[in-house]
Amino acid sequence: MEMTAFQIHPEDNVATALTPLHPGDVMLRGDAKTPSVRAVEEIPLGHKIALRGITQGEKIIKYGVPIGCATGDIPAGSWVHLHVMKSLYDERSSHLDVNTGAPKDTRYE
Amino acid sequence: MSERTWRAFARRDGKKGIRNxxxxxxxxxxxxxxxxxxxxxxxxxxxxxxxxxxxxxxxxxxxxxxxxxxxxxxxxxxxxxxxxxxxxxxxxxxxxxxxxxxxxxxxxxxxxxxxxxxxxxxxxxxxxxxxxxxTPRVPMGFSDLVVGAECGGSDFTSGLAGNVVVGRFFDRLVDAGGTAVFEEIVEAVGLDGLLIGRAAGEQAAREIRFTYDKALEYCRRVRQYSVSPGNFAGGLSTIEEKSMGAVIKSGSRPIQGVIKVSCPPPRPGLWLLDSTPDPYWMQFGITNPNDTEGLMDLISCGAHIVFLVTGRGSVVGSAVSPCIKITGNAETFAKMPEDMDFDASPVLRGACGMDELAGRLADAVADVASGTPSKSEALGHREFFVPYKYQEKQVAFPKACPQ
Missing domain, CATH: 3.40.50.2300 (Response regulator)
Structure with a gap:
């Protein structure tokens, strides 16, 4: 199956996976400047792929606006989520489980 | 789009209804x-x-x-x-x-x-x-129409297709002289500059600033934003990302001001509906407890038709005004054909452009306005929800403190 991702704004540094992504070429739809990007790891459906290298502290741009900032260097083609970025407002969300989104700061004792 | 007209019901106050x-x-x-x-x-x-x-x-x-x-x-x-x-x-x-x-x-x-x-x-x-x-009948067109929009059961397609096509349709509706209403200020975190930049005037800018600050202050104080584990698992990484996916349904036209629940917009154009409680009862919760409340709030402001954008799918309808359910998820549309009204997914497949899709949505709106029942209407869904809440009728700017 062809792998595709959707770029909603031409200035964005991430795109959203429309299919599950594996290492390999991903076709870009929407307002993309280039026809494809090379995925370097597994990225789940609906999650974001870095369209270029993003350095620590740099803003993550989607819809042409900042949706958070990088907490580490993000190589092009890799998965952009809670493990490498955080909200500029919601401090709690960067501590959630990266796969399930479940809270890790509430004790179940 | 501004060409289509239909026969409406004339009311004593000069307004026109699409149902009786x-x-x-x-x-x-x-x-x-x-x-x-x-x-x-x-x-x-x-x-x-x-x-x-x-x-x-x-x-x-x-x-x-x-x-x-x-x-x-x-x-x-x-x-x-x-x-x-x-x-x-x-x-x-x-x-x-x-x-x-x-x-x-x-x-x-x-x-x-x-x-x-x-x-x-x-x-x-x-x-x-x-x-x-x-009941006397009169011609009605898009310039007489009030349409409200909210989203619920969102997934990654909502912010890429469903809400985007609503925004594009709202631009056309406003250009045709009609009225568009969007809500969910708690899902506008990080977007105050963008929203205020779209204010139609100084008063509108003050209203948006106050309403945004009220919502953000609440979220900060309780350390809770309108984003859930399911949203994160589905690929959203921050409240800002979810917010932009929601706000995009407002399109790009100037925002005329902020209206409150049960207070119809004073003139056509694009309006932001604040359905959150006013401060002194804020501890009772700020977000809508369910999608039906959001739809009711839009209807209370005179919306003839309401949109519910839902990636994951929903079955609700609404009393008084027909609900048109829109999804950007092709699988959801295929799985729930008797409930979902509009498929926005072709734009993600590259099968059509956003303008063409907005044109199709305008046709669907005109059909429902002309009397064709929406899917939920035909099934008999007429949900309503009238809760207790404390809210002022105008934007409740704080009183100036004596020095």
Whole structure:
């Protein structure tokens, strides 16, 4: 199956996976400047792929606006989520489980 | 798009309705069964139930009931009370009469119980349905139309397709002289600059600033933003990302100002609806408890038609104004064909452009405005929700402190 991702704004540094992504070429739809990007790891459906290298502290741009900032260097083609970025407002969300989104700061004792 | 017209129902206040509903309103939970029996036994798609559980009244809830009575899609009102509640069915009926709408009210205790009350109500509804056949008709177009939009059960497609096509349609609606309303200020975190930059004037800018700050202050204080584990698992990484996916449904036109629940926009254009409580009751929660409340809030502001954008799928409809359900998820559309009205997914497949899709949505809106039932309407979904809440009628700027 062809792998595709959707770029909603031409200035964005991430795109959203429309299919599950594996290492390999991903076709870009929407307002993309280039026809494809090379995925370097597994990225789940609906999650974001870095369209270029993003350095620590740099803003993550989607819809042409900042949706958070990088907490580490993000190589092009890799998965952009809670493990490498955080909200500029919601401090709690960067501590959630990266796969399930479940809270890790509430004790179940 | 501005070309299409349809035959509407003329109201005394000059407004135009796309439906001619008989609204059976109960004024306390104790009267709900009788009111509901009147509706179901009338077996008519234009007879609908709404009401307030009470018994203690609340200005916000009463305003909401009154907004439904005055709504242009409503042609007649029957208010059904038990007989000892705070909310007064007689006064609600009087408001409908002033609007030139056939109206009646009753107390179940005075009528002598369930069977007699249902009988009397049913008789009145049947007579009224005949009367409503003579409601004057007038031509109506997009410039007369008020459309509201909210999203619920969102997934990654909502912010890429469903909400985007609504935004593009809203631009066209506003350009055609119509009115568009969007809500969910708690899902606009990080976007204050963007929203205020779109304010139509200084007053609108002040209203948006105040409303945004009120919502953000609440979220900060309780350390809770309108984003959940399911959202993160689905690929959203931050509240800002979710917010932009939601705000994009407002399109790109200037924002005329902020309106409150039950207060229709004073003039056409794009408006932000603030449905959050005003500060001193803020501890009671700020986000809508369910999608139906959001739809009711939009309808209370005079929306003739409401959009519910849902990636994961939803089955709700709404009393008074038809609900058009939009999804950007092809799988959801295929899985729930009798519930979902509009498929926005072709734009993600590259099968059509956003402008073409917005044109198709405009056609769907004109069809529903012309009388074609929406999917939920045809199935008989007529959900409503009238809660207790504290809210001012205008943007509640804080009073200046004496120095």
């Amino acid at each position: 509903r008989v609204l059976v309103l109960y004024t306390v939970k104790c009267a709900e069964f009788v009111a509901q029996q009147i509706v179901s036994r009338s077996c008519h798609p234009d007879v609908e139930l709404a009401g307030f559980d009470g018994c203690t009244d609340n200005q916000y809830a009463v305003n909401l009931l009154i907004s439904l009575i005055r709504h242009p899609n409503v042609g007649a009102v029957l208010a059904v009370g038990l007989g000892c509640e705070y909310v007064q069915p007689e006064w609600l009926s009087a408001i409908a009469e002033k609007e030139g709408k056939p109206a009646a009210w009753m107390f179940i205790q005075q009528e002598g119980g369930t069977a007699k009350s249902v009988e009397k109500g049913l008789h009145w509804v049947q007579k009224t349905l005949e009367k409503l056949r003579d």
